[in-house]
Amino acid sequence: MIKLVATFCLLALFGLCNADIQADKLYELLKTKRSRNSPVPNGWSSPDEATNEYSPVYIAQQDGLAELDKIVTLPGQPAGVNFNQYSGYVTVNPNAGRALFYYFVESPTDSSTKPLVLWLNGGPGCSSMIGAMAELGPFRITSDGKSLFRNDYAWSNVANMLFLESPAGVGFSYSNTTSDYDHAGDKNTADDAYIFIVNWLERFPQYKTRDFYITGESYAGHYVPQLAYTILLNNKKTNQTVVNIKGIAIGNAWIDDETSLKGMYDYWWSHAVNSDATHDGILKYCDFANETSSEMCDKITDKAWDEMGDVDIYNIYAPICLTDLKNASSTGSINVFDPCWEDMLIAYLNDSAVQKALHVKPTSWSTCSDVLTAWNDSPVTILPIIKYLIENGQRLWVFSGDTDGRVPITSSRYSINALNLPIATAWRPWYLNKEVGGYLEAYQGLLLITVRGAGHTVPSYQPQRALTLFSSFLGGILPPSS
Structure with a gap:
């Protein structure tokens, strides 16, 4: 059970485990599951078990809706904005009244030729407006929570950026059938995100043939590969919109429970967060390959958190x-x-004028959902899906801020090593402005790249290095070696 607790503590995306009510609720849920000896089921078939059965999805009439979604101006927006912004809802299930909120930013230059990139924050259950307003979007929020200033290193400088709040119950996304919130999980999240994409492309048909990439961080190490996998399957087996997906990039990504947990505790010890005795105890008493945990493992990992x-x-x-x-x-x-960014984000997105400008219904917005009562499926590993994406020609980058202690670089290295991929480019530094921006190692079909001095949300801490990395990813080239 320690595995499940540690995985779902990702929900408390910006605090220690059990530091907020939401994390407390999930912790209580997991304690209940432990007492029943009932771990969260996988819910996913392995790629080689996938079928080619025809399964059409809901597609609604979207004519004219894009223009209605266009944002005139955001409250507190700086002067001189030279790009189009859109936001609104896309219905993914009309019977349930389930709709997902998006925020879309076109590139200021040559938007008609640049790729379309989807960004997903993780959790599970956290909002992608975190990425839009506190990481890589065109604006950041000033420290009074009332106005915006430009992000010179916005990813929309080089791509058309689409931010999706997913699943329903997260941020502004909602369902009129509240029982939907009881059925959240990886599989439903991927299915609804796919339905969102094909409907969004009907609303913005000029992007149907555009190169498409999916990016994200943290528990989006599940969301992003699973959505890419879902798209590839549906591209093969339906006669509806073919999504022109070319690759994925995932940052500080939780992709394998066993290696991620081992990597986390190893990182803590190697960075002087934990004592030798505590780390030795974790190695002795904890079996992260096992779905259950011993009393001794629980005690020693609790001590690790306390230390x-x-x-x-x-x-x-x-x-x-x-x-x-x-x-x-x-x-x-x-x-x-700014370490108080979350307070600023909550203040800004709960302003009634901001919500009106975003075309959303009045909502008590929070960084992570407090209405999702359960997370019903979470595979212990995403590595088979990643292998499938590599085999199907997708560009795949795993990037990592090297000061993150939640999903640290050691976790990413252990997870990738489990794939046993041949090395194509040996470990080396990459540079920006004559400084080491990080390190990389290229494998056959996958690149591991670090961002020096960045934490879990890489663009928050190192925006210029993050943009350099992202531009290199889109171009399919390695950042410079000198």
């Missing part, structure tokens, strides 16, 4: 938020990480 103290696990060297939003100044700098 960490009050640090931000998502960047063990970053400051923590100590400022009252009411006393914050309104200035902001893209080159300075």
Whole structure:
């Protein structure tokens, strides 16, 4: 059970486990499952078990809806905005009244020739408006939570960026059938995201033939490969929209329970977060390949968390938020990480004028959902799906901020090593502005690349290095070696 607890603590995306009500609820749910000895079922077939049966999905009439979704201006938006923004809902199940919210930013230059890229935050159950407003979108929020300033290193500089809040119950996405919130899980999330994509492409048909990529971070290490896999299967077996998917990039991604947990505790010890005695105890008493856990393992891992103290696990060297939003100044700098970003994001997206501009119904918006009562399927590993994507010619990059303690670089290395892929380019540094931006190693069909000095949400901490990495990914080239 320690495996499940650690996996779902990803839901508390910006605090220690059990640091908020949502994480407490999930912890209680997992304790109940443990008492029943009933782990979360897999819910996914392996790629070689997939069928080619025809299974049409819901597609609605979308004519004219794109223009209605166009954003005139966002409250507090700086002057001189030279790109189109859109946002709104796409219905994915009319019978249930289930609709997913999106925010779409076209590139300021040559948008008609640049690729379409979907971004997904993880959780499970956390909003992709985190990525849009606190990481890689065109704006960041000032520290008073009321206005915006430009992100010079926005990913929309090089691609048309689509942010999706998924599944229903996350952020502004909703269902009129509240029992839907009881059935959330990896499989339903991928299926609804696929239905969203094909309907969104009907709404914006000029993007139907555009190269398409999926990116994301954290538990999107599940979401992104699963959606790519779903798209590839449906491209083969239906006569509806063929999505021109070319590849995926996942950051600090949870892709395999066993290797990710081992890598996390090894990282803590190697970065002086845990004592030798505690790490030795974890190696002795914990079997991360097993779905259950011993009492001794529970005790020693609890001690590991206690030893960490009050640090931000998502960047063990970053400051923590100590400022009252009411006393914050309104200035902001893209080159300075603000540890109070979550307070600012919540304040801005709960402003009624902002919600009106985004074309959403009045919502009590939060970074991670508090209405999803269960997460019903979560495979212990995504590695078979990743292998399938490689075999089907998809570009696949795994990037990692090297100061993240939640899904650290050691976890990514252990997970990739489990694939036993041949090395194509040996480990080397990559450079930006004559400084080491990180390190990379290319394998046959996959690239592992780090971002030096970045935490769990890579573009938040190192926006320029993140944009360089992303541009290289889109171009299919390695960042410079000098």
